[in-house]
Amino acid sequence: MEVIFKVIRQKPDSSPVVQNYLLDVEPGNTILDSLNRIKWEQDGTLAFRKNCRNTICGSCAIRINGRSALACKENVGSEIAFKQQQFGSTSSSDEIPEITVAPLGNMPVIKDLVVDMNRFWDNLEAVSPYVSTAGRQVPEREFLQTPEERSRLDQTGNCIMCGACYSECNALEVNENFVGPHALAKASRMVADSRDNNTENRLEEYNEETKGVWACTRCHFCNSVCPMDVAPMDRITEIKQEILARKQKSDSRSIRHRKVLIDLVKKGGWIDERQFGLQVLGNNFKDIRGLLGISPLGLRMLTHRKFPLKFEPSEGTKEVRSLIEAVRLEEGKE
Known part of the structure; x- marks a missing residue:
């Protein structure tokens, strides 16, 4: 089958x-196979x-049809099917299918599909992604772990540092x-590692x-593009817990945001927006700057008659509360 590969090429300080490139390929050929053929048969200047x-x-790792993935894992047939599923198939059967290939995001391009990953590695180093044994005496034998303790590290241990999650992160x-x-997926491994004795300092950081x-x-x-099912967002949630x-x-606005949200939902079934703003941003009148920060929004809401003057609890408050308690009970068993 013939496929057009639309490759986003770029040099430093220039526009992409x-x-x-037109290739005759098999559906089972990987994207990396196709890139190799382009370089060997059509254009030796292509960099990846x-x-x-x-x-x-x-x-x-590159972006294939708009998402970050491993070129050696994805094949031509599945990528054509993915594109048709995501964007719809409006072309006729006679038209040649296209696959778009681009460099990873959130990193400067060195050339074509090659990106500068220095910041990626620097950010990893910032979380100290290695077991700390400071303060321990050197043992006569190695540090031992039970099978259960080791199993807690299995999922994060699968990370291959490909950069796919970093590329898709809109927070960055x-x-x-x-x-x-x-970096935080690796950090969660350190928090879970029974051999590490620096947990409290790590959590503060x-x-x-x-x-x-x-x-x-x-x-x-990050979860949706991870090729190894590490689920970085879930690992971040574990650190938050x-x-x-x-x-x-x-202690902080971020802590209040999470705790107040849960408390209000348990109390009323959904969020009382008046109390949420007062408690989270204003810290119950202790944070004057926070209160002043939301005052303009409150005035605009009053002017447009959008400010909730009263709060009606949900009819399903008891059910919501029981669900929250059940989840917390299950988390306590783990």
């Missing part, structure tokens, strides 16, 4: 251009990364201080508002 060709090293697009989902877990927008993109268990509402 689209270059088309590769290594193992077996979904182990993560080197060949607006907050350069955020360390990224890859990961609690930093613009750098740590609270900067995550919970968009779920560890922090929340150790913190009070008064």
